[in-house]
Amino acid sequence: AVSDALRTAGFLVREDTDVAEAAALPPTERPDVVVLGTGSGDRDPFAATEAWTADRQRRPQAVMLVEGANPVDRLRAAAAGADLVVPADRIATEIPAYVESLARLGAPPLVVLVVEAAGRVHGWISELLEESGLEVEHCGDAVSAQAALARRVPDVVVAAADLTGIGPLALARYARQDPRTRLVPVIVVSNEGDGVARSEALHAGVDDVLPAARAAADLVATVVARGERGRRISELVHRDPLTGLLNTTTLRPELEH
Numbered sequence: 616a617v618s619d620a621l622r623t624a625g626f627l628v629r630e631d632t633d634v635a636e637a638a639a640l641p642p643t644e645r646p647d648v649v650v651l652g653t654g655s656g657d658r659d660p661f662a663a664t665e666a667w668t669a670d671r672q673r674r675p676q677a678v679m680l681v682e683g684a685n686p687v688d689r690l691r692a693a694a695a696g697a698d699l700v701v702p703a704d705r706i707a708t709e710i711p712a713y714v715e716s717l718a719r720l721g722a723p724p725l726v727v728l729v730v731e732a733a734g735r736v737h738g739w740i741s742e743l744l745e746e747s748g749l750e751v752e753h754c755g756d757a758v759s760a761q762a763a764l765a766r767r768v769p770d771v772v773v774a775a776a777d778l779t780g781i782g783p784l785a786l787a788r789y790a791r792q793d794p795r796t797r798l799v800p801v802i803v804v805s806n807e808g809d810g811v812a813r814s815e816a817l818h819a820g821v822d823d824v825l826p827a828a829r830a831a832a833d834l835v836a837t838v839v840a841r842g843e844r845g846r847r848i849s850e851l852v853h854r855d856p857l858t859g860l861l862n863t864t865t866l867r868p869e870l871e872h
Contacts, residue, residue: 617650617681617706624711648714649678653687660687661695668696671836676717681706715859716850724750725842726767730760730774730786740773740804740834747835757781761789764796765872770842773834776805776824784811784819791820794868798849800841804830 618628629646649667653660660680668674677698680687687700701709727749731738741753752769754760757778764772772790774783783803790796800822805811813824823837853865861869 617652617710620707620711621650621714624715626711626714645673645675647676648717649675650681650710651679652681653683653685661691664692664695664697677713679710679713712856724748725770725839725846726750726752727838727842728752728754728760728763728769728772730754730757730772730778730783732756732775732778738775739831740775743831743834744773744838747839749835749838757783757786757789760786764790764793768795769799770845771838772799772801773838774801774803776803776811784816784821787816787820794865795872798845798852800845802834802837802841804834 618630621628651660651663651667664678664680667678674696678696679699679701680692680697682700682702684703689700692700699709699713701713727744729741729744729751731740731753732755741751745751752763752767754763757774758781760772760774763769772786774786776783778786783801787801787803790799790801801820802823802825803811803816803821804825804827806827811824816824822841825833825837853861855862
């Protein structure tokens with residue numbers, strides 16, 4: 616039923632029964648979405664989910680469980696890494712709609728606007744993110760970042776705390792005031808003694824403040840997690856769930872822009 620519903624919606628479907636073998640596929644052959652049944656008594660659906668989600672860099676865009684006659688422990692499914700649990704009687708409607716939503720979100724890489732102090736041409740933040748496969752646009756100050764945001768809405772903004780002139784908190788406030796960018800996650804990388812208080816940053820609309828001492832280890836994971844979640848929230852907020860078209864709240868600011 617799952618395969619038929621997705622094929623009818625126009626998706627390429629491959630059926631596999633050996634989860635371990637399928638999960639070991641090379642990245643170029645791995646699917647975008649995995650749908651796992653829970654009806655087979657000889658297979659643990661939570662272990663199967665973990666086999667697909669354990670490697671963060673190689674996991675599919677979504678892993679779903681189909682709930683059969685026996686209820687699925689949804690908290691345990693979430694702990695295993697499942698993105699969605701779908702009752703069997705709603706397969707034909709919910710799974711194609713969810714997959715279509717993922718398709719509209721676009722495939723990686725995420726687009727990151729990095730704002731580092733003038734004089735640092737592609738500093739360590741930009742280099743780190745580019746080496747991780749993310750698409751990076753670099754700006755030397757908040758003024759040029761304002762122009763960049765007008766040209767293109769990124770998935771994430773990462774700003775160094777030691778910007779000269781207009782600082783990262785003002786940039787975050789600016790992003791929150793613009794309907795086109797108010798949902799874009801903003802991350803500030805701070806140095807010891809730069810005067811950025813976490814409480815003040817959160818009040819300004821910053822999502823995360825990462826100390827530079829541990830940012831190298833945490834930055835990529837934080838950017839990817841914030842960016843992917845931001846894409847999903849943006850999809851829910853900006854588009855009509857039935858048609859996938861921009862809703863009135865989003866369309867008006869885009870037309871004005």
